[in-house]
Amino acid sequence: MRAALTTDRTMIVTDVPDPVPQEGQLLVRTLACGICGSDLHALEHPDAFMDTTRRSGGTPYDPRDGLVFGHEFAGEVVERGPGTEGRFPVGTAVCGPPIGIGPQGAGIIGYTPMYPGGYGEYMIVNEGLVFAVPDGLDPKVAAITEPFSVGTRAVDRSGIGADDVAVVLGLGPIGLGVVAVLKARGHGPVLAADFSPKRRALAEGLGADEVIDPAAGSPFDRWADLGVPTGTVDRIAAELLGVRAKQAVIFECVGVPGVLGRVVEGAPAGSTVMVVGVCMEPDEIEPGVAVSKELTIRGTFGALPAEYGATLAAIGDGRIDAGSIITGTVGLDGVMGAFSELGAPERHAKIVVVP
Numbered sequence: 001m002r003a004a005l006t007t008d009r010t011m012i013v014t015d016v017p018d019p020v021p022q023e024g025q026l027l028v029r030t031l032a033c034g035i036c037g038s039d040l041h042a043l044e045h046p047d048a049f050m051d052t053t054r055r056s057g058g059t060p061y062d063p064r065d066g067l068v069f070g071h072e073f074a075g076e077v078v079e080r081g082p083g084t085e086g087r088f089p090v091g092t093a094v095c096g097p098p099i100g101i102g103p104q105g106a107g108i109i110g111y112t113p114m115y116p117g118g119y120g121e122y123m124i125v126n127e128g129l130v131f132a133v134p135d136g137l138d139p140k141v142a143a144i145t146e147p148f149s150v151g152t153r154a155v156d157r158s159g160i161g162a163d164d165v166a167v168v169l170g171l172g173p174i175g176l177g178v179v180a181v182l183k184a185r186g187h188g189p190v191l192a193a194d195f196s197p198k199r200r201a202l203a204e205g206l207g208a209d210e211v212i213d214p215a216a217g218s219p220f221d222r223w224a225d226l227g228v229p230t231g232t233v234d235r236i237a238a239e240l241l242g243v244r245a246k247q248a249v250i251f252e253c254v255g256v257p258g259v260l261g262r263v264v265e266g267a268p269a270g271s272t273v274m275v276v277g278v279c280m281e282p283d284e285i286e287p288g289v290a291v292s293k294e295l296t297i298r299g300t301f302g303a304l305p306a307e308y309g310a311t312l313a314a315i316g317d318g319r320i321d322a323g324s325i326i327t328g329t330v331g332l333d334g335v336m337g338a339f340s341e342l343g344a345p346e347r348h349a350k351i352v353v354v355p
Contacts (some may be wrong), residue, residue, distance in 0.1 A: 001016060001018050001019075001120055001121040002332055003068045003119060003355075004068065004119040004120070004353075005067070006063040006069060009064070010043070011119075011339075021081030021124045022082070022102050022103045023081060023082055023083040024081065024127055026077050026081065026084065026126075027078050027080075027123075028077055028078060029076045029078050029122055030353075031076055031093060031140075031143075032142070032143040033073045033352065034072030034352050035338055035352070035353060037172060037342070039069045039070070039110070039339075042069070042111070043063055043069075046064055048281065049063070050062060059107065059112075061111060067113060067116075068119050068120045070109075070110045070353065071117050073098070073118035073125075074093060074133055074140070075123055075125070076094075077094060085127060088132060093132065093133035094125070094132055094133060095130060095139075095312065096125060096126075096130030096131055096308060097149065097303055097305055098117070098302075100124075100125075101126055101129070102124075102126065119353055129305055131309055133312075134313075134316030134317075140326060140329065140354070143352060144315070144323065146308070147173040147174055147177050147350075148176075148177035148180060148181065148315065148322055149310075150174050150177060150301075150303055151175075151177030151178040151179075151180065151181045152181050152311045153301075153303040153304065153307045154178055154181075155182055155187075157298055157300045158251070158274045159249075161244075162186075164247045164248065164249050165191070165223075165226045165228055165247070165248045166178075166189070166251065167192075167219050167248060167249070168190065168191070168192045168208075169194075169252050169263070170277055171192055171196065171202065172199070172253065174253050174276055175199075175251070175276075176199070176325050179192050179206045179207065180206040182207075183207030190207070191211075191212060191219055191222070193214050194213075195215055195345075196345040197346070198345060199349060202325055205321065218266065220267070223248065226246070226248075228245075228247065228268050229268065229269070229270075230268040231268075231269055247268075247271060248270075250272070250273050250274065251274045251276055252275050252276060252277055253276045253277045255277025255279045255280075256277070257281050260273075260275065260285055261284055261285045264286060264289055265286075269295075270294055272295075272297075274299075275297065276300055325349045325350045327351065328351040328352070330351060330353055330354070331354060331355065334353075
């Protein structure tokens, strides 16, 4: 099959062996695959990518040795491997979380040589971990389920209450997914911040109640207007009176050094800080400030099949307009150029590969 194969900080389109489905697996023809910021980081900074993966308990594979990236996929079933149950007839369009499990071992689709991703013409996926694409849903839009399902998991893990204030920092595809999921569930107000006017406009289209340009104003100076007490003493007093004070839930979706420290500084007491952006460089916070404010800082990564399925259902029935963030499509020969294009937030939010 033809595929965009990684090499030393670039990709070349070449022929690679077709993947072969094994026990419980399906061979699918790739219909669409989104380009993820994680792929850009892995290609440009392979040492940091592998170090982060290793220190997090994973098994890293060096992108310089040749990988077929692409974990935001939708594909058409062309062959069923041994031991499959026949849940999806040949010709069915499917999508799912990028979890590869089988006799080859386990790994993330697109980041392991055993499970080549959607920057190739064919993929192997687990029958029990994929979902049928809803009738009438464009496969390109179905592929956006993966990054938006990361938003679903982040919202689930945040424990946000019905009256709490959500602040989403960084409006790349993941941040936009967080906004979309919050609004699909009826949360509000949702404040969304990004330097890019284009991405702020996309957040408004997904229902954000207020968008903020950090160059013009801080997302952290509205707490009093929003009814969120800022001091620890005020929160303790409310608890003693048996009153649940309104809280802030801040979703950090930027993933660059310095942002988390500014969040800790700007968050009101009692806030939950969800670290969604993947920063692969050292960063620092002041623990004394976080402790005094009684902040809860939680990480979140990827999505489980149930979270993916819930996100796909919301996209399929129109509660989430995932297609609104697609700003371009390319074939395999255009993948490397698309990586460069995604560095310009005023031009693109999500580019989808159609092999």
